[in-house]
Amino acid sequence: xxxxxxxxxxxxxxxxxxxxxxxxxxxxxxxxxxxxxxxxxxxxxxxxxxxxxxxxxxxxxxxxxxxxxxxxxxxxxxxxxxxxxxxxxxxxxxxxxxxxxxxxxxxxxxxxxxxxxxxxxxxxxxxxxxxxxxxxxxxxxxxxxxxxxxxxxxxxxxxxxxxxxxxxxxxxxxxxxxxxxxxxxxxxxxxxxxxxxxxxxxxxxxxxxxxxxxxxxxxxxxxxxxxxxxxxxxxxxxxxxxxxxxxxxxxxxxxxxxxxxxxxxxxxxxxxxxxxxxxxxxxxxxxxxxxxxxxxxxxxxxxxxxxxxxxxxxxxxxxxxxxxxxxxxxxxxxxxxxxxxxxxxxxxxxxxxxxxxxxxxxxxxxxxxxxxxxxxxxxxxxxxxxxx
Numbered sequence: 001x002x003x004x005x006x007x008x009x010x011x012x013x014x015x016x017x018x019x020x021x022x023x024x025x026x027x028x029x030x031x032x033x034x035x036x037x038x039x040x041x042x043x044x045x046x047x048x049x050x051x052x053x054x055x056x057x058x059x060x061x062x063x064x065x066x067x068x069x070x071x072x073x074x075x076x077x078x079x080x081x082x083x084x085x086x087x088x089x090x091x092x093x094x095x096x097x098x099x100x101x102x103x104x105x106x107x108x109x110x111x112x113x114x115x116x117x118x119x120x121x122x123x124x125x126x127x128x129x130x131x132x133x134x135x136x137x138x139x140x141x142x143x144x145x146x147x148x149x150x151x152x153x154x155x156x157x158x159x160x161x162x163x164x165x166x167x168x169x170x171x172x173x174x175x176x177x178x179x180x181x182x183x184x185x186x187x188x189x190x191x192x193x194x195x196x197x198x199x200x201x202x203x204x205x206x207x208x209x210x211x212x213x214x215x216x217x218x219x220x221x222x223x224x225x226x227x228x229x230x231x232x233x234x235x236x237x238x239x240x241x242x243x244x245x246x247x248x249x250x251x252x253x254x255x256x257x258x259x260x261x262x263x264x265x266x267x268x269x270x271x272x273x274x275x276x277x278x279x280x281x282x283x284x285x286x287x288x289x290x291x292x293x294x295x296x297x298x299x300x301x302x303x304x305x306x307x308x309x310x311x312x313x314x315x316x317x318x319x320x321x322x323x324x325x326x327x328x329x330x331x332x333x334x335x336x337x338x339x340x341x342x343x344x345x346x347x348x349x350x351x352x353x354x355x356x357x358x359x360x361x362x363x364x365x366x367x368x369x370x371x372x373x374x375x376x377x378x379x380x381x382x383x384x385x386x387x388x
Contacts, residue, residue, distance in 0.1 A: 001383060002034045002089060006104050007096040008075035011039035014243065014268045015212055016177070016300040017096060017116055020156075022271065023180050024094075027376025036090075038082060040075055052078060065135035068128045072099050072139075079103040092383045098146035105149045110386040112379075113150035115160050115172065117297060119143050125216045125291040126245060144168040151386040154379070157297045157319040173382060176322070177298040178375035179307055181366050184275050186309030186359075194276040198266050204237040205349055208281035208310075210274065210301045213244030216291035218315060220246065221338055223253055226262060228342035233349050239264045241277060278308035283348050283355070286314035289335045298323050303370050306330065306362035311355040313344045323370075329362040 005021055012018045025035045040048065052074035056067030080103035083093075093111045095101040098119050104111040120139040123129040129136045147153050147164050153172035155161040161174045195202050207229075211217040219240065226238050240250065240263070247265065254263045269277060278284060284305035288296035295318035302323060305312050314320040316332035324330035331347070333340040348355040 001091045001380075001387075003028060003036075003383065004083075004086075004090040004093045004104075004109070005035060005037045005096065006079060006083065006093055006100040007037075007039045008072060008079055008099045008103070009039060009097065010041045011037055012271065013041075019179075019271060019300045019304075020114075020116065020177065021096060023178065023372045024376060024379060026180060027178075027372040028379065030373060031376055031380060033380070036088070038079065040079075042082070043078055047078070065123075065129040065133050068123060069135045069138055075099060076103045080106045083107045083109075091387060094379070094383070095150070098143050101146040101150050102142070110151045110383075111149075112152045112154060112382055112386060113146060115147075115153060115155045115164060117160065118163060122216070126214050140167070147172075152382055154382055157322060159295060159318060160297060175375060175378045175382070176370065177300050177303060177319075178370050178372045179300060179303045179366065180372045181307050181370065184278070184304045184307035184366075186363060187279060190276050191280045194280040198239075198264075198277070200239060200264055200266075200280075201235075201237050204235045205233060205282045206280060207236060207238050207345060208241070208277060208284045208305075209239065209287070210241045210269075210277070210284065210305070211286070211288075212242045213240070213246040213250065215246060216288060216296070217242075217244075217246075218287035218289040218335065219244075219250060220253065221287045221289070221336060221341055222285050223250060223257070223259065223263065225338040225342040225345065226259055227257060228339070229345050229349070230259075230262065232346065236349075237262060237264060239266060239277075239281070241266050241269045241274070243268050274304060275308060278305045278310045281305075281310050283345060284310045284312045285341075285345075286312060286320060287335075287341065288315045288317060288320065290317060296320055302330075303366060306359075307366040307370070309359045309363045311348050311359045312362065313341065313348070323365075324362075328358070329365050330358055 028035050052071050056071030060067035076099035093104040093109050095104045095113045101113040124131045147168040147170045155172045156177045161172045164172045286302045298319035312330040315335040326332040331344045
């Protein structure tokens with residue numbers, strides 16, 4: 001098949017959506033398919049700025065959320081025009097967001113939509129929309145329109161599948177998130193080199209938070225748990241990889257608590273370098289929280305860390321509960337509970353053999369259940385279903 005993957009967002013970019021597209025493409029190509037990606041990145045910078053960035057920025061100055069809605073609709077129009085101008089024939093389109101779906105169905109090519117989250121709720125969570133505003137309600141309507149327009153809807157977890165059934169009365173298929181288990185495999189050969197490259201302490205225990213700095217990712221809670229950890233493990237470093245609107249708050253909190261020397265912000269990290277950071281970590285944290293109706297799906301960061309043989313501590317919410325069995329292949333803690341988070345960190349620091357046992361079982365689970373090759377086969381069947 002000739003398959004086109006579409007999104008109104010930049011590709012590649014920081015975050016799970018980009019990782020999903022990259023890994024799915026690799027899996028599908030390994031099965032003999034041709035796969036291309038169309039994204040916002042492929043438009044000329046001037047056109048992007050004038051048509052789908054600057055207007056919304058100015059509109060938001062007048063009314064919060066109006067610019068978000070306008071810019072996303074502009075991206076949809078640009079993407080629709082680009083799809084129609086393509087010379088190459090595609091058998092199926094796999095759209096990765098609601099606006100890409102609406103743009104793709106205009107082409108007449110059978111469109112499968114993959115739903116990674118709750119579009120309007122996530123915009124409210126990051127402060128781009130006001131809850132129940134005119135713009136928020138409009139985006140929810142567009143969500144339902146996209147779900148109903150697609151030839152088939154795929155979700156990355158069961159909860160999103162249930163949400164779509166409830167909101168749009170559309171029966172979706174859940175295909176869990178996945179990773180390239182060969183690219184994210186335990187090696188432990190570049191631990192010291194990695195720390196030197198990112199200017200991280202060579203001999204401290206490293207607690208790694210590979211998260212976009214947004215409210216729903218709960219990035220503040222590892223920082224609030226750190227003082228208790230330092231009481232018994234002074235040689236500990238908390239490392240954040242990612243960017244987002246919570247960055248300033250994290251830096252201010254670290255300074256207020258006198259923790260600046262223990263906290264490291266390394267910013268956005270290229271996808272191909274994440275493997276080494278997971279490996280050089282002693283513990284990986286996925287401290288997600290409920291935020292304005294948004295719940296973590298099957299976090300790709302969690303899957304990548306588990307595949308690398310890193311012990312993972314995650315919040316006991318959403319899709320994280322679907323991939324981690326507490327005490328067997330990772331630890332689950334109550335969201336926002338800094339005391340429980342600190343105690344779980346200390347448990348693994350005090351007992352490296354237990355941490356290693358969790359990590360080993362996690363790796364075996366990734367090989368069995370979360371391979372991108374198995375997921376590619378499922379997506380291939382979904383595409384074939386709409387073609388038939």
